[in-house]
Amino acid sequence: MKKLIINADDFGYCKGVNYGIIEAHTDGVLTSTTMMANMPGxxxxxxxxxxxxxxxxxxxLNLTTGSPVLNxxxxxxxxxxxxxxxAYYKGSFTVNEQEVYDEWKAQIExxxxxxxxxxxxxxHHHANLFGDFNDIYFKLADEYxxxxxxxxxNQDPTRRTTDGFVYTMETVLKSEESLKQLFATHDSVEIMCHPAFLDKFLLASSSYTYPRIEELDxxxxxxxxxxxxxxxxxELATYRSI
Structure with a gap:
C-alpha cells in the first residue's frame, strides 16, 4: 500500500490551533502533527x-516565532x-550555528x-533551508x-523521508484524478496543513489566520x-511507517 501522511504544523502554538488539529484528527483525515516546544500552548x-x-x-523545530527554550x-x-x-534569514545573515543546534536539540529534548x-x-517556516541549517537538521535526525x-x-537514498511533499493540500485533495496522479510517481507522500480554530492569541500573533479555518473544514x-x-x-499513515 502507498502511504499518505497528512501532517498539521504548529501543535502547541495555542489552544485554538491545538483544538483545530485534534478536530481534524478525530473527525477528519489528519494523521500526524509536529509540536512547537517553545509556544504557550x-x-x-x-x-x-x-x-x-x-x-x-x-x-x-522553531527559530522564528516566540522565544527560545534556552536562555x-x-x-x-x-x-x-x-x-x-x-525575514532576517532571507538575505545574508550571520549567526552562531552552534546556537541553532543547541536550541533545536533542547526543543526535541x-x-x-x-x-x-x-x-x-x-x-517552522522551513527554517532548515536557511543558510546551511539543513546540515544541523540532518545531524539531529541522525542523532535521534x-x-x-x-x-x-532529496538525493540521499538512505535518508528516511517520504518520496513526495505537498505544500498545498487543495491541489491534491481536489479530486480522485489529482490524488492518483500524485501517487503514480510516489510511494509515500506528506501533505502539509495548518488547521485551527481562531483564538485571540493566534489572531494577534500570526499572519496566517483565516485560511486555517478553511483547511480545517x-x-x-x-x-x-x-x-x-x-x-x-x-492508506493514511504517520511517519512511524517510514
Missing amino acids: FDHAVELHQQYPNLGIGVH HLKTIIDTEGNFRNQ KVLAAGIQLTHIDA NLPVRNNFN LLTHPSIKKLISQQDII
Whole structure:
C-alpha cells in the first residue's frame, strides 16, 4: 500500500490551533502533527496527546516565532529575547550555528521529556533551508534516529523521508484524478496543513489566520473523507511507517 501522511504544523502554538488539529484528527483525515516546544500552548498539547495517542507527533523545530527554550543565546534572538523574524534569514545573515543546534536539540529534548514518542522532525517556516541549517537538521535526525520532512531536494537514498511533499493540500485533495496522479510517481507522500480554530492569541500573533479555518473544514469534509477511503492502493499513515 502507498502511504499518505497528512501532517498539521504548529501543535502547541495555542489552544485554538491545538483544538483545530485534534478536530481534524478525530473527525477528519489528519494523521500526524509536529509540536512547537517553545509556544504557550505546549502543555495543553501534551494533555491532548494523552487523550489521542494515535495521532503521530514530531517536533516542529522553531527559530522564528516566540522565544527560545534556552536562555543563554545571543545571535538567534533580538533585543527583546525573542527569535528573530524569518525575514532576517532571507538575505545574508550571520549567526552562531552552534546556537541553532543547541536550541533545536533542547526543543526535541523538551518534547521527549513530556513523554511523547517522536515520529519525525520538520521545521517552522522551513527554517532548515536557511543558510546551511539543513546540515544541523540532518545531524539531529541522525542523532535521534528520526525521519525528516522532505522539503529539500532529496538525493540521499538512505535518508528516511517520504518520496513526495505537498505544500498545498487543495491541489491534491481536489479530486480522485489529482490524488492518483500524485501517487503514480510516489510511494509515500506528506501533505502539509495548518488547521485551527481562531483564538485571540493566534489572531494577534500570526499572519496566517483565516485560511486555517478553511483547511480545517476541508480536512473534515465528508467528500474528502470519502475520497480517501475509496482509494484501494493508498492508506493514511504517520511517519512511524517510514
